Amino acid sequence: MQSQDVAPRPAPGSAADRTVDVEQAEAALVEHYPRLVRLAYLVLPPGLGRGRRVLTAHALVQRALPRRRASAAVVPSQSGARDGDPGYAYVRLHVVRTALEAGLPLRRRVRPGRAQLPPLLPQVWGLRLFPRSGGADELALDQRLSTVSGPARAAYVLRGLERLPDGDVREVLTEAGVDDAGAALREADTVPARYALLESAEFDPCALQVRPTDLMRRRQHTKAALAAAAALAVCGTLVALPGDGWGPDGAAAPAYAQNPAAEAALDPARLVKVPPTAWKTSARTDFSVWPARGELTDDDALLRRALAVWARPGERVRVSSTPGTPSGGPAGPPQLLYAGDTATARVVLLYDGLRIARYAEPKDGTTGAALDFARVDGATGAEAAAVVLDRADGNVRYLTAPWVSAAAERDLSKPGAGLMELTLAEGITSPLSSPATHAGACTTWNVLQVTDASGSYLLSDLGELVPARLTAGRPTAPKEAAGAEALSAWAPFACSLGEMRARGVRSVNAWAYARQPLPDAGGQAGWACTRADTWRGAGSRVLAQFHTPGGLFGAVTAQADDVAACGPRDPHVLAGVLWKSGPGTWYLLAAGDKDTESVRATGGVSGSGEGNLLAVPTRQGAQAELEGTLEGGRSIRGLR
Numbered sequence: 001m002q003s004q005d006v007a008p009r010p011a012p013g014s015a016a017d018r019t020v021d022v023e024q025a026e027a028a029l030v031e032h033y034p035r036l037v038r039l040a041y042l043v044l045p046p047g048l049g050r051g052r053r054v055l056t057a058h059a060l061v062q063r064a065l066p067r068r069r070a071s072a073a074v075v076p077s078q079s080g081a082r083d084g085d086p087g088y089a090y091v092r093l094h095v096v097r098t099a100l101e102a103g104l105p106l107r108r109r110v111r112p113g114r115a116q117l118p119p120l121l122p123q124v125w126g127l128r129l130f131p132r133s134g135g136a137d138e139l140a141l142d143q144r145l146s147t148v149s150g151p152a153r154a155a156y157v158l159r160g161l162e163r164l165p166d167g168d169v170r171e172v173l174t175e176a177g178v179d180d181a182g183a184a185l186r187e188a189d190t191v192p193a194r195y196a197l198l199e200s201a202e203f204d205p206c207a208l209q210v211r212p213t214d215l216m217r218r219r220q221h222t223k224a225a226l227a228a229a230a231a232l233a234v235c236g237t238l239v240a241l242p243g244d245g246w247g248p249d250g251a252a253a254p255a256y257a258q259n260p261a262a263e264a265a266l267d268p269a270r271l272v273k274v275p276p277t278a279w280k281t282s283a284r285t286d287f288s289v290w291p292a293r294g295e296l297t298d299d300d301a302l303l304r305r306a307l308a309v310w311a312r313p314g315e316r317v318r319v320s321s322t323p324g325t326p327s328g329g330p331a332g333p334p335q336l337l338y339a340g341d342t343a344t345a346r347v348v349l350l351y352d353g354l355r356i357a358r359y360a361e362p363k364d365g366t367t368g369a370a371l372d373f374a375r376v377d378g379a380t381g382a383e384a385a386a387v388v389l390d391r392a393d394g395n396v397r398y399l400t401a402p403w404v405s406a407a408a409e410r411d412l413s414k415p416g417a418g419l420m421e422l423t424l425a426e427g428i429t430s431p432l433s434s435p436a437t438h439a440g441a442c443t444t445w446n447v448l449q450v451t452d453a454s455g456s457y458l459l460s461d462l463g464e465l466v467p468a469r470l471t472a473g474r475p476t477a478p479k480e481a482a483g484a485e486a487l488s489a490w491a492p493f494a495c496s497l498g499e500m501r502a503r504g505v506r507s508v509n510a511w512a513y514a515r516q517p518l519p520d521a522g523g524q525a526g527w528a529c530t531r532a533d534t535w536r537g538a539g540s541r542v543l544a545q546f547h548t549p550g551g552l553f554g555a556v557t558a559q560a561d562d563v564a565a566c567g568p569r570d571p572h573v574l575a576g577v578l579w580k581s582g583p584g585t586w587y588l589l590a591a592g593d594k595d596t597e598s599v600r601a602t603g604g605v606s607g608s609g610e611g612n613l614l615a616v617p618t619r620q621g622a623q624a625e626l627e628g629t630l631e632g633g634r635s636i637r638g639l640r
Contacts, residue, residue: 160195294340324536544575
C-alpha cells in the first residue's frame with residue numbers, strides 16, 4: 001500500500017524563531033516519516049540510482065534528530081512553520097540540507113561530508129530495493145528533475161509536495177545553505193508544474209519492490225552464505241535451504257520463505273501424475289483426468305526448474321497471464337500435463353485446479369524463460385479439450401484431451417471449403433495456421449475442430465493458452481459451431497473474432513437474430529450479434545454486426561462491454577446502421593430480435609415501425625437513438 005502523510009497544518013503563534021527539544025523533533029519524525037523520506041528521495045540526485053536513493057533517503061531522515069538528547073535546536077524563521085509544528089520544521093530543514101549535501105560532487109583534497117558517503121545504516125545485502133514503477137508521466141518528470149540542479153529540485157519539491165509559497169521556499173533554501181535561492185526558484189520554473197505526480201508510488205521509498213542482485217556474481221564470492229543470510233534477515237525470515245541437495249533453480253529468484261506446503265509444491269517427486277486410462281472410467285471430462293504426457297515427464301531437473309520459476313519468477317522470466325488470472329505460485333503440488341521438447345524449447349504444462357501454467361526454456365542454452373498462465377476453473381468437455389503447446393512461424397500446435405479422437409483445421413470464413421485433417425501423435429496436433437498472430441486485413445480465420453464420442457466442436461486461437469469455444473444460436477440454447485447451419489451463421493462474421501484477442505475469453509457465441517429486406521430493391525441483409533464471455537466473468541464483449549448481400553464479411557455496427565444483452569440472462573438485442581442504397585439514398589436501418597414488437601428512432605433521425613425492423617430515410621452522418629419494445633412492454637435500448 002502506498003504510504004501517505006500530510007504536512008502539519010499551521011496553528012496560530014507569534015514567535016519567528018522557536019526552539020525545539022529532542023522529544024518534539026522525534027515525535028515529528030516518527031509521525032511524518034513517510035513524507036520526510038519521500039522529500040529526501042525527491043531532492044537526492046537521480047544519478048545515484050533508485051536503490052541507492054532509497055537507502056540514502058531513509059538514512060538522512062533517521063539522522064535528522066539532534067545528536068544529544070539533552071540539547072535543543074533552533075528552528076529557522078519560516079512562515080510555513082513559524083505558527084505550525086516546530087519539530088517538523090526542524091527535521092524538514094535538516095533533511096533538505098543533508099539531501100543537498102549528498103548531491104554535491106566529491107572533490108580531491110576535500111574531506112567529504114557525512115551525507116556524501118554511502119549510509120552505514122540501513123544496509124541491505126543481496127537484494128535490490130526500489131519504489132514501484134509509475135506511468136509515463138512519472139518517468140518523464142523524474143527525467144526532467146534529473147536535468148536541474150539540487151537546489152532547483154528542492155525548490156520544486158518544497159513547492160509541490162510541501163505546498164510552500166515561494167517566500168517560504170526561499171527561506172528554507174537559504175537556511176539549508178543555498179547561496180542563491182532566487183536562482184534555484186527560477187530554474188525550478190523550467191520544470192512543468194506536475195505537482196500531483198510527486199504523491200505517486202513512483203516516488204514513495206516506503207512502498208518498495210524487492211529483487212535479487214546478480215546471482216551469478218554472488219556465487220563467485222566466497223562470502224555468499226553471509227550475504228544470503230543478511231538478505232533473509234532484512235526480509236524478517238531465516239530460511240534453511242533444502243537438505244536433499246536440490247540443484248540450481250534456473251531463472252528463479254531467491255527463496256524468501258518456505259514452509260511445508262511451499263516445499264511440497266516445489267518438489268517434482270510430489271507432482272500429480274494421472275494414469276493414462278483414468279479418464280475412461282471417470283465421470284469427469286476436465287483437466288483433472290488428463291494424463292502426464294511427453295518424453296521428459298521423468299526429468300526431475302526440468303520439472304524442478306519449472307516449479308521454482310512458477311513460485312519465484314526471476315527478472316529474466318517473461319511472465320504473461322490472461323486478464324483476471326493470478327500469477328502466484330501453486331498452493332500445493334500441481335498436476336503435470338506435459339513435459340517434453342518442441343522445436344526450440346523444453347515445455348512443461350501444469351494445472352493447479354484453477355490455472356494452466358506453461359513453462360518454456362530455450363533448448364540452445366540461452367538465458368531467459370517464459371511463464372504463461374490461463375484461468376480454466378470450471379472447464380469441462382469442449383472447454384478442456386485443448387491447450388496451446390507451442391507457436392512457431394505463424395502456426396500453433398495443441399495438446400489435446402485424451403478423449404479427443406480426431407482433429408482438423410477449418411477456415412471459419414469459408415464453410416464450404418471442407419476440413420484439413422491433422423495428425424494426432426500422443427495427443428499433439430500437427431501445426432495449423434493461427435489467426436491470432438496474423439497482422440493486416442483479415443481474409444481467413446482458421447480454427448481447430450476436434451471430435452470425441454459426443455460429436456465435434458470448434459475452438460479458436462485468440463492468442464492465449466486455452467482456445468475459445470465457438471457456439472452459434474440463440475443465447476438461451478446455443479449449439480456447437482461445427483454443424484452446417486452454425487458454420488453458415490459464423491462465416492460472414494469470422495474475422496470479428498479478432499476483436500476478442502487477449503481478453504481471457506472462454507467462449508464466443510454467434511447469433512443470427514434477424515434478416516432485413518433492404519430498401520430500393522437492395523436484397524436481404526443479415527444481422528448478428530457475437531458475444532464473448534470470459535473465464536473471470538467480467539469483461540464480456542458484445543458486437544452487433546450487419547452483412548449486406550454479396551459482401552464477404554459483415555461490418556461491426558455497435559460494440560458494448562460488460563452488458564447482459566445478447567446473453568443467456570438477457571437474450572435480446574437491438575442495433576442500427578446507416579446504409580446507402582444503390583440509387584444513393586441514405587437510410588437508418590435497425591433490427592431487433594424476434595421478440596421485439598416495435599422499434600423507434602429519435603434524435604437526428606425520427607421514425608418508428610411495428611415489428612422488429614425499421615428503415616427510415618435520412619442523411620449521411622445522422623445520429624440516432626434506438627429504442628425497442630419487447631413482448632410484455634419491456635423497453636430495450638440499441639447497442640452503441
